[in-house]
Amino acid sequence: MVPATPFSILLVFLPLSLVTIGGGQSAIADMHRQIVDVNHWLSAAQFVDAFAIARLAPGPGSLLATLIGWQIAGFWGAVAATVGIFGPTAVLIYAVTSLWSRYQGARILTALEVGLRPVAAGMILAASYVLIQALDGGWFARGLALVSTALLMLTPVNPLLLIAAGAGCFVGLHSLALI
Incomplete structure (x- = not known):
């Protein structure tokens, strides 16, 4: 080092x-x-x-x-x-x-x-x-990254919606103590 x-x-x-x-x-x-x-x-x-x-x-x-x-x-x-x-x-x-x-x-x-x-x-x-x-969040985070990539490539989805959905998923999982 x-x-x-x-x-x-x-x-x-x-x-x-x-x-x-x-x-x-x-x-x-x-x-x-x-x-x-x-x-x-x-x-x-x-x-x-x-x-x-x-x-x-x-x-x-x-x-x-x-x-x-x-x-x-x-x-x-x-x-x-x-x-x-x-x-x-x-x-x-x-x-x-x-x-x-x-x-x-x-x-x-x-x-x-x-x-x-x-x-x-x-x-x-x-x-x-x-x-x-x-990524923190294990396989769920990796899956979310891949789904986000697919949605961005294959649909006209607004990236801001994906950002909000991803943040919402992890806030929800965190509040349920699942991550």
């Missing part, structure tokens, strides 16, 4: 920045591994709580890094995590943008884009798996 200093947090988030293909969600599984399993800075439940809070806040999903940095080492931890998760990608995007637009439509770029899509999808699925495994 590495002590949680702003510098050690920066060193964890710098490489995570470069695997955010498809958005910040794609780095969640590796972020969880580094924060929870390798460095033991947060528990799995604390990580999922931070994820839930970060998803409720407006802005990019990568703000999870900022919240985790704050939880681990306060203000400077948040700064280190934010610079770590956004810095390398911002520099890379700036460098690649001019080349990308210059060679737009080239077969090699098209092949690269097509090849990155399934990798990004797989990384997001891995993040979903990690988050579902870390």
Whole structure:
């Protein structure tokens, strides 16, 4: 376990920045591994709580890094995590943008884009798996997550209704001392 200093947090988030293909969600599984399993800075439940809070806040999903940095080492931890998760990608995007637009439509770029899509999808699925495994509430919580996913994918249900229903289910189960 590495002590949680702003510098050690920066060193964890710098490489995570470069695997955010498809958005910040794609780095969640590796972020969880580094924060929870390798460095033991947060528990799995604390990580999922931070994820839930970060998803409720407006802005990019990568703000999870900022919240985790704050939880681990306060203000400077948040700064280190934010610079770590956004810095390398911002520099890379700036460098690649001019080349990308210059060679737009080239077969090699098209092949690269097509090849990155399934990798990004797989990384997001891995993040979903990690988050579902870390849920409090056992199999009921996991089942609720899967039902919510199916409803969002297959029906026009308003996500706010799912949030209210999920909260209501767990408040009810808690009041009955079933969880």
